[in-house]
Amino acid sequence: MKVIGLRLALPAAVLALVLSAPSRADEMGGPGFSSQELRAKLDYCKTCHGLSGQGYRGYFPMPRLAGQQPKYLENQLRAFYERRRSNPVMANVAHALSPSMVAALAAHFKDLNTNPIGGAPKEPVALGKTIYELGLPEANIPACSACHGPEAKGQGEIPRLAGQLFPYTVKTLGNWSKERGQGPAKDDTSFIMAATTHNLTQAQVAAIAAYVGSLR
Amino acid sequence: MKRIKSKTAIVAIVFSLAGPLSAGESLPIRNCTWCHGSSAQGFSTAPRLAGQREKYIENQLLSFSAHIRDNPLSQQYMWGATANLSPEAMRDFAAYFSSLPPKAANDGDPQLAAQGRAIYELGIAEANVAACLVCHGPNAEGIREIPRLGGLSHAYLKRRLEQWGQGFHAAAEPMPQITRALSPNEIDALASYLSFVAYESLE
Structure with a gap:
């Protein structure tokens, strides 16, 4: 029963x-x-x-x-x-x-609105928030919030990042040219991200992933 | 270097088992190997433990003792076997058996292996059958609490896949849902393929 x-x-x-x-x-x-x-x-x-x-x-x-x-x-x-x-x-x-x-x-x-699964490191969240909101002007990294929104909810074709899995965001930020934009099509929006993120260090990638992963 | 060290450790453990258990033996693995085989490669209905993921073994021992894993043979053997195991002993058993190198059972139907491999690697999208690979790994090696499937015996794999569809071990989401989408022939094919996946090709 x-x-x-x-x-x-x-x-x-x-x-x-x-x-x-x-x-x-x-x-x-x-x-x-x-x-x-x-x-x-x-x-x-x-x-x-x-x-x-x-x-x-x-x-x-x-x-x-x-x-x-x-x-x-x-x-x-x-x-x-x-x-x-x-x-x-x-x-x-x-x-x-x-x-x-x-x-x-x-x-x-x-329409689903479940809590993030967590599992991201806690220490780099503060740095991640700074990069997300202000960018890294000296490395020509724009603020993520400019496109992905102040709460990382995304809009239209720009994805939501809030609550995303830490290892997934880490992998994606280091993988643009290997995984996406593989076809001859010129309209693949991943080209924007390859150029935007290529100056990020591993530590900065982890910080951004930890921060957006913590957002509800 | 790390590999050599772990191999040395295994050899040391194996040698220490060659003789009768001493009074000071802290891990009574013979209680396990009586059914699971003297080198933990599985025997009769008992699955291989050698090379299984450490966290998976520990979780399963906890599931047996909490009666969450309620398959007929689990009730018959493992509920009793884990009734008096401390959490520390469960961790120690998991660490020990996960360190032993597994051998593939190779006892499936070779004719079905190609079909099984296709389901394992890609799933069957039209029939809503998920690809096993995304969780269990490209070489069926498992990770963390997700078990290694490569080289397990055909009979064991087939039985587990069938029993989820019969309602056993219902708490192990998402496996009950996944297996309900599989036909008996597809279960046979998957179990056949996995029985041939060798440890040597892994890691």
């Missing part, structure tokens, strides 16, 4: 979530898929990205999706699909998603 209860708890919770937002559910039961297919796909995303979209530290850090900007998620899924952002697993995932499904998934994750 206890086992049955636990097995039912997860689908029940997802169902409750969907039912609690009827207008959203109608919107998402949209073209090309049923609400049941959407639930199955959301469960699939959350297998790796956390049951509340909070992210998960597996062998690789799986980024937080909760509260992420829909436009950014759509752009990244397209970049995986077109192999501009190299990640064989996510390319595979993206190939099985229709544009309307992507829109529904992105809208769902935008």
Whole structure:
């Protein structure tokens, strides 16, 4: 009985979530898929990205999706699909998603608001806050807040950084030219970040990642 | 250098086990190796412990003693085996067994290995099957509290993957959810592939 209860708890919770937002559910039961297919796909995303979209530290850090900007998620899924952002697993995932499904998934994750999973070092947070808010003028590093917003919530195609996994942000800040912008397309926004961050030291990267990872 | 040191330590431990246990033996590993095999490579239904991740072993021992891992064989053997283990002893066992080099079981169906590898590395996106690699590592080596799967026996891997779908060990999220998306044939293929993943190719 206890086992049955636990097995039912997860689908029940997802169902409750969907039912609690009827207008959203109608919107998402949209073209090309049923609400049941959407639930199955959301469960699939959350297998790796956390049951509340909070992210998960597996062998690789799986980024937080909760509260992420829909436009950014759509752009990244397209970049995986077109192999501009190299990640064989996510390319595979993206190939099985229709544009309307992507829109529904992105809208769902935008509305999640779970606490950061933590695990970042505490000491460099103060330095990270300074760099985030003021930049490093002597190293030609602009303030992150100028684009990502004072609370790191992002906007449009600019991603939310608040609550992001520490190891994920660290990896991303050192990986622009290796992981992103791999295709011939000129409109890959990661080019901006490669130029913006290339003067950062490892310690400064860790400080920024620790700070944004602590934000709710 | 570090490797040589740990190998020396293992050799030292192995030699110290060659003789009868002395009164001063602080870690009664024979209570474990009776079922898990004299070199902890697994035996019959008991899985390999050699080379398993330290934090994983410790967590599982805690799960047995708290009756969270409630698979039939766990209830039958491990609940009793851990009933009187102190947290310190659990840590010591975990440190010891994780330091032993594992050997691959190689007992799966070779015909299914390629299919299993594809599922392990990429998942099946159309069927919402997650890629195992993202958590368990490119060589199924595991990390921290996430177990090494490479080289475990086909029967053990198959049983664990089946039993999540039957409702056992339900607290081990996200594994129950992941395995529910797998067909019996896909479980067989994954267990087959993983049984052939060798330690030598790792790290």
